[in-house]
Amino acid sequence: MVTNDATILRIKHDILREVARLAWEGTLDEKREELPYQMFPGPQAQFRCCIYKEREITRQRIRLAEGKCPTGMNSMNVVQVIKAACEECPIASYVVTDNCRNCMGKACQNSCNFGAITIGDSRAHIDPGKCKECGKCAQACPYSAIAHLERPCKKVCPVDAITYDEYGICVIDEKKCIQCGACIHSCPFGAIGTKTFMVDVIRLINAGKRVVAMVAPATEGQFGPDITMASWRTALKKIGFADMIEVGLGGDLTAAAEAAEWAEAYKEGKKMTTSCCPAFVNMIKQHFPMLLDNMSTTVSPMCGVSRMLKERDPETITVFIGPCIAKKSETLDLNITGNADYAMTFGEIRAMMRAKGVELEPEENTYQDSSVFGKRFGNSGGVTAAVEQCFKEMNEDISPNVMKCNGAAECKKALLLMKVGKLPADFVEGMVCVGGCVGGPSKHKTESEAKKARDLLIGQADGREVHENLKNLGADQVAMHRH
Amino acid sequence: MKVSICIGSACHLRGSREIIQKLQTLVKANNVADKVDLNGAFCSGNCVNGVCVTIDGELFSLSPETTEEFFNKEIMGRL
Numbered sequence: 003m004v005t006n007d008a009t010i011l012r013i014k015h016d017i018l019r020e021v022a023r024l025a026w027e028g029t030l031d032e033k034r035e036e037l038p039y040q041m042f043p044g045p046q047a048q049f050r051c052c053i054y055k056e057r058e059i060t061r062q063r064i065r066l067a068e069g070k071c072p073t074g075m076n077s078m079n080v081v082q083v084i085k086a087a088c089e090e091c092p093i094a095s096y097v098v099t100d101n102c103r104n105c106m107g108k109a110c111q112n113s114c115n116f117g118a119i120t121i122g123d124s125r126a127h128i129d130p131g132k133c134k135e136c137g138k139c140a141q142a143c144p145y146s147a148i149a150h151l152e153r154p155c156k157k158v159c160p161v162d163a164i165t166y167d168e169y170g171i172c173v174i175d176e177k178k179c180i181q182c183g184a185c186i187h188s189c190p191f192g193a194i195g196t197k198t199f200m201v202d203v204i205r206l207i208n209a210g211k212r213v214v215a216m217v218a219p220a221t222e223g224q225f226g227p228d229i230t231m232a233s234w235r236t237a238l239k240k241i242g243f244a245d246m247i248e249v250g251l252g253g254d255l256t257a258a259a260e261a262a263e264w265a266e267a268y269k270e271g272k273k274m275t276t277s278c279c280p281a282f283v284n285m286i287k288q289h290f291p292m293l294l295d296n297m298s299t300t301v302s303p304m305c306g307v308s309r310m311l312k313e314r315d316p317e318t319i320t321v322f323i324g325p326c327i328a329k330k331s332e333t334l335d336l337n338i339t340g341n342a343d344y345a346m347t348f349g350e351i352r353a354m355m356r357a358k359g360v361e362l363e364p365e366e367n368t369y370q371d372s373s374v375f376g377k378r379f380g381n382s383g384g385v386t387a388a389v390e391q392c393f394k395e396m397n398e399d400i401s402p403n404v405m406k407c408n409g410a411a412e413c414k415k416a417l418l419l420m421k422v423g424k425l426p427a428d429f430v431e432g433m434v435c436v437g438g439c440v441g442g443p444s445k446h447k448t449e450s451e452a453k454k455a456r457d458l459l460i461g462q463a464d465g466r467e468v469h470e471n472l473k474n475l476g477a478d479q480v481a482m483h484r485h
Numbered sequence: 486m487k488v489s490i491c492i493g494s495a496c497h498l499r500g501s502r503e504i505i506q507k508l509q510t511l512v513k514a515n516n517v518a519d520k521v522d523l524n525g526a527f528c529s530g531n532c533v534n535g536v537c538v539t540i541d542g543e544l545f546s547l548s549p550e551t552t553e554e555f556f557n558k559e560i561m562g563r564l
Contacts, residue, residue, distance in 0.1 A: 069493065069527035078526065197527050205494035336490065336523035339509050
């Protein structure tokens with residue numbers, strides 16, 4: 003998988019691993035300050051202008067790995083800018099490149115409605131003060147000489163939450179940010195990251211607490227056809243988790259509850275949205291609060307499984323593991339009872355494993371908590387398919403029209419239509435990441451890279467039905483509503 | 486009103502989960518869910534005196550035993 007930050011990922015992961023190693027050893031407090039010097043001994047810088055900057059960036063990354071804000075400010079946002087790492091990308095967005103032939107036709111100048119283009123000695127020039135960024139000049143140029151330079155972070159943000167301060171350093175507007183995490187791997191300088199719960203989880207395991215891992219439905223296939231749920235269970239137990247459970251089972255729980263809710267709403271003619279994608283929930287709360295009444299009150303699969311585990315043993319600490327960043331913000335919403343205590347990404351959990359010399363090893367695909375429908379919750383369209391399966395199992399003869407929103411742009415469009423009362427569908431399935439959770443910001447492989455292995459692994463699962471599975475696992479009594 | 490409770494490991498070991506459960510129950514029992522927004526917070530490094538709880542930014546140190554008194558005085562008192 004190639005991301006904008008592919009080269010920096012190695013450094014990011016090395017820092018996570020080293021922080022995890024010190025946390026496991028119980029020496030993080032005394033050795034934290036030495037770490038940047040160990041990792042960047044100098045005297046020469048490897049990537050940035052000087053060794054001091056590299057060490058400062060490392061120090062800020064260590065703070066994030068510990069769940070702190072990089073620069074000591076007090077902000078609740080999960081997604082954070084590592085200010086020292088931000089390279090203040092140009093803000094002027096349309097620039098004339100070397101391709102300019104200083105031609106006689108001057109289509110660029112003639113297409114500009116704002117008089118922003120002047121012709122210099124060797125090429126055209128755009129006055130950033132007059133340019134309105136309409137892009138007409140770039141379209142008009144016969145040599146494709148005008149480039150659209152947009153900050154990669156700003157470009158991917160679906161809710162326009164990225165701005166910059168007077169020095170050009172990236173600032174996240176926390177009122178707008180839905181914690182989807184799209185900006186993180188878009189930054190070619192690795193200047194955006196998330197707070198992690200890694201050190202907290204390690205300390206609780208070290209303290210002898212019963213910590214249970216809940217692994218996302220999007221996991222299968224991410225690490226190849228040989229890494230099964232059994233592989234995860236073995237590796238997680240090796241590093242001190244008491245047990246592991248598939249959140250796909252929570253997919254079954256959510257589908258069953260949502261089917262009952264939708265069936266009722268359908269008969270009343272009330273339009274509804276799903277509530278399992280935390281970034282989609284944040285989008286509704288922060289950008290479409292008038293639609294809160296239309297959001298399903300069913301809790302997420304993560305919450306369902308966590309409640310089930312805590313009902314069985316109230317002392318259990320539940321930790322979600324997946325490709326999602328927004329799940330961290332869901333664990334911080336304490337208005338919902340019994341939800342996961344912590345959420346982690348694949349990168350963070352693997353850093354915890356590597357720090358203990360543990361890797362995911364191939365194992366037979368024998369461990370299964372979830373129906374195939376629950377497992378497919380992590381794909382766009384998967385929630386709808388699971389709910390439709392439940393209708394069938396419940397003998398509900400209804401087939402509502404569901405708008406399956408694949409990615410933030412489609413989600414926003416559907417919510418806008420719903421807001422103005424013009425939604426053509428009965429229900430909205432909202433997934434902020436393209437492809438569904440399998441396209442999450444902290445994925446290990448892209449959806450298409452992982453597809454073959456994913457189809458193979460899920461294809462090996464037995465054909466149990468949703469309600470049957472919940473009954474057999476004693477999970478049919480879990481409270482599945484927010485309040 | 487935004488009430489934040491630290492969920493870091495140090496506060497966890499001092500009973501932050503118990504405090505959260507008590508607050509959730511009290512909020513429900515007093516019917517103030519629409520006025521009180523309960524949030525988790527990452528460790529802010531103030532864990533020396535007890536579990537860190539903030540009301541709109543103002544810091545309090547709690548233990549499970551003092552939670553009900555805190556709720557009645559500081560939360561209900563401000564509504």
